[in-house]
Amino acid sequence: MRLRPVLATVTAGLAVATCLGAAAPANSRLQEGSCSSRVDIDSYSDALDKTEFQGSFVGNFSALAVDTDGDIAAVSDRSELFGLDRASLRPKSVVHLADEKGAQLDSEGLAVERDGSRLVSSETEPSVRRYSRDGALLGSLPVPDALRVAPAGRATRNLTFEGLTLQPGGRTLVAAMEGPIAGDGPGIVRLQTWRRHGQKQEFRLAEQYGYRADAKLGISEATATGDGRLLVLERGFTAGVGNTVRLYLADLRHATDVSDVEYVTEQDVTGQDGIRLVRKTLLADIADCPSLGAPAKQPQPNPLLDNIEAMAVTSRAPGRLHLLLASDDNQNSAQITRFYRLSVRLPRH
Template sequence: MRFKLFPVIALLLFGCSAPQKMRSSTSGNAVPTAISALKFLDEYEIPFGLKYSNTWVGGLSGIDYDRKNNRYYIICDERSATSPSRFYTAAIRIKGNKIDTVQFTGVHTMRMQNGKAFPSLKEGAQEAADPESIRFNPKTNRLVWSSEGDRAERNGRVNIKDPWIWEMDLNGHYLDSFALPRNMHVQTIEKGPRVNGVFEGLGFADNYKTLFVSVEEPLYEDGPRADVEYAGAPVRIIKYDVSTKKPLAEYAYLLDAVAHQPVPDNGFRVNGISEILAINNNRLLVIERSFSIGNAHCTIKIYRADLRDATDVTAMSGLNKNKTYRPISKKLLLNLDSLNRYIDNIEGITIGPRLPDGNFSLLLIADNNFSKEEKTQVFLFEIIP
């Protein structure tokens, strides 16, 4: 989802402690599967208007780390307005506990099934992509990415476009797609997913055998959106079998209330999931992003979510009223409102390389929406075991 964001804050935060566990990646390096706290280390700002290989660097909406090759994949959420829908590769050099440089090393056009680049909304709304998240699978050497779809009047007609999760090669060519659950089809009536509130987050788990996909806001049939005085709006997290590309289950995650009253009172406000990151087979880091017009900042929270006891709600509807299911449990790790630093529109998260003390790094990336009033930031944290 894109909207204008303003200053927030970041420094040092503690959560509840847990013994550190590790799992092996394909490169043989262990990565953390349990996180008790995050410690802020550094911020790096990518200049506004930066051009790379004749593209405008901005709208960076997802990031993932290829540990074996020390390479980052970063997706751009531009709908082919200035350049075709694309993703970048980058080298992020961490020196000590600081980000020394962020250097873009490649850009790749993402392509439709017919091999052509995606058109812009003006050129072809029915085919245009709305990229949001990207994950690298070292088992297959492929990338998975999500698009939110569309439900809006475009060029004089209402455009209905389903969201998707696609697999592509490292050059952006389409390879395969994940099956879309029946309740995730965009419709002309108020049923199914809300516009600009669908597949925002992706996370591989179980040694890349499963993929979690987060929906940003509640389906229409699951009740109203989060609001200032409404906590507990249910959003769905889908679990997929990577080999069959079919959904295995859906789980309900209950959002916090919108953090701040908008100005005016009836102004735009939102809270939803902007990204997820799997840390083991049943636990995710979940980013909740809240914004209210007229406020000087947005509120970013990172939760540790546990799916072990959650109910499969695939066959259920009306989750806001149905009290027979168990939602995903969640524990707050980091609330950026409690810190003292400007933080913009956080949409990407990944575990990075080890730091000098042996602990792993965590990186966040902010989407500047191609606006001079916002910043493209990369934040570096230490994962405390």
């Protein structure tokens, strides 16, 4: 989502140096690298900030996903899909995406299928489209009418499909709305799912769930943990103060399917037989992470913070995930394209 106007002039070349926070000794790691009891920050890098690759601005990142070869796929909200080296994060490729009429997308979510095709959500309509590795449009998924941008539906422009992820096995796709649709209660956003059916394994609309975001925050990304749960980034921005970014664990089990519920109101949620929202557990407020000496270009509660909008699980071990996060600089001189590597210890399922 583009939160700030474009101010920056693109600079040429790719910086070689990175700003990686050194790993702390084992006996001091919790104290020095801890964001919370469950999340550590391992490093950050500003190496791609205000750089170019093959004539394309490297930035505006809105989603990340691990590709079939282990490298990183990164989509920008300016219709460009980058391939990044898994270790250095240097760009290796870039392709341009477009809709059925050749128009630019406001790409916000990304999931990579086993065959290498890319599922990309755009918050313009909103939509979920499938693309080949080389950027060819292969098709699109159905979207509920209520989630479409008004007047076609009840959604607000720039507050639609911000997160996109595939659950284990690739049979269920989840898209997270950034903000509520008209008529729903304050802060209650909808998570839409699709499930594969038939010989062609095509995605069809499935359950829809309500999720309550924190006050003044919206969902900027949702990523599967691998055990059926989701990691959810909630984000907001206050002028003169900076960004708020919180990492939650979301469990869809026992949540009510609201696909046939026209309005999910506060009364519906709090009543005796009320709608059960997705249960969420705070893992960390990123403002509580050590700053690692990171600079900030504008006021921030923690100089490490920026407009964090993208997240991918890069590796898994029993009870532990390694994450890669990225900020969307909006091609703005007051913001930074910054990558973050975090380690997360999940509570038991």
